[in-house]
Amino acid sequence: MKITSFKNFKSIDVNPIHHVFLIRFFLLTLLTIWITGFLLPLIITIKNPLTNFVITRFYSTVCHQEDFKCISINNSSMLICARCAGIYFGALIAAVSSLFIIRSLISKRLLLISILPLVTDVLLISLGIYHYSKSLAFVTGIIFGSTIYYYIIAEIEKFSLKQIFNTGNE
Amino acid sequence: MNKKYLSALVCGFGAAVLTTIPGIESVACCLLVPVAAGFSIGLYKKSHPDILKIQTGTGVLLGLLTGVFAALFASTFEVILTFITKTNDLIVAMPQTEKLIRDMNLGQAAEESLKVLRQMANEIQSKGFSLLYSVMITLANLITYTIFGMLGGVLGTAIINRRSNQ
Numbered sequence A: 001m002k003i004t005s006f007k008n009f010k011s012i013d014v015n016p017i018h019h020v021f022l023i024r025f026f027l028l029t030l031l032t033i034w035i036t037g038f039l040l041p042l043i044i045t046i047k048n049p050l051t052n053f054v055i056t057r058f059y060s061t062v063c064h065q066e067d068f069k070c071i072s073i074n075n076s077s078m079l080i081c082a083r084c085a086g087i088y089f090g091a092l093i094a095a096v097s098s099l100f101i102i103r104s105l106i107s108k109r110l111l112l113i114s115i116l117p118l119v120t121d122v123l124l125i126s127l128g129i130y131h132y133s134k135s136l137a138f139v140t141g142i143i144f145g146s147t148i149y150y151y152i153i154a155e156i157e158k159f160s161l162k163q164i165f166n167t168g169n170e
Numbered sequence B: 001m002n003k004k005y006l007s008a009l010v011c012g013f014g015a016a017v018l019t020t021i022p023g024i025e026s027v028a029c030c031l032l033v034p035v036a037a038g039f040s041i042g043l044y045k046k047s048h049p050d051i052l053k054i055q056t057g058t059g060v061l062l063g064l065l066t067g068v069f070a071a072l073f074a075s076t077f078e079v080i081l082t083f084i085t086k087t088n089d090l091i092v093a094m095p096q097t098e099k100l101i102r103d104m105n106l107g108q109a110a111e112e113s114l115k116v117l118r119q120m121a122n123e124i125q126s127k128g129f130s131l132l133y134s135v136m137i138t139l140a141n142l143i144t145y146t147i148f149g150m151l152g153g154v155l156g157t158a159i160i161n162r163r164s165n166q
Helices: A016-043 A049-060 A082-098 A108-126 A134-165 B003-019 B022-047 B056-085 B089-104 B108-127 B131-165
Strands: A070-073 A076-081
Touching: A016 A049, A016 A076, A016 A082, A016 A134, A049 A076, A049 B089, A049 B108, A049 B131, A070 A082, A076 A082, A082 A134, A108 A134, A134 B056, A134 B131, B003 B022, B003 B056, B022 B056, B022 B131, B056 B131, B089 B108, B108 B131
Parallel strands: none
Antiparallel strands: A070 A076
16 A cells, blocks of 8 residues: 555545554554563562463463563563564564654565565474574564564555545445 | 354354464464454455455454454353363462462562462362453453454455455
8 A cells, every 4th residue: 555645635634644643653552552561570570469360361362471482581571472572573663663654565575575584483493493592583573573564554544544535445 | 144244253263263272372372363364354255256355344343253253262162171171271370379479478469369369279170160260361362362353354354355456
């Protein structure tokens, strides 16, 4: 999707650039809340075991949380593995940078290329060619996370703008 | 039942079944529900050959429904498995939690919530069911699976529509 030309929207009051910015800011806020959640053990000491259990159980639905795969700082571990953390941090980097970029075009080919390092890493570890590396998992996650975020926001913005300017495609 | 919901039901059920398999969960984890949402959109398109392009709103709705069904089925499966085996991740984590509370000397509030956890653990070990635990896992599953289902819906719609264009 190209958001480089807004000539079709001249007659409508809503400013598409502001609208796109609001969507991106909203998504950035949601992403920040999500990331803060799994970083909680690193930020504060959760003194309530029930709260600790609930938060850990919450993130266990989206990550296996194997101890040796989680990034630890000062004996406290993130609630998700290094690869998942990489994906979310990649998305966060993309979310922040998207506030300063109008164009949000990501091709399907680029998306497939971005997932290749991640899949290759998983495959090579599964085949026993080398051992799991948190840093490698984190970096491959960042590459995929940042690309997929742009892909997703392009779709959300396209849908949102279509809703406003009433040009359905079904 | 509306065909729109049928594809979400089938794929949500499939995803929930896969979440109960330990090996698959450790590899696919966060991908299961988004992929199920994508399949749900694919099924929906196959059952509506007259639709050339799926609207993103429809994709998000299908993803949401897939997530809801997956969460409900996954929670049901976990409750059933807990009832049969009388153990789950709470029971496994209890000794470690108790040790942590003793080592860190976290005070009265921690002791109170530990009591709640112990009560849940006792109920699970004796009766195989704890209402509080069941509500907790259902809520956690509902929140995360619907978010990831909607994301899968957005991605699935984009990929399926672009494939249709080619």
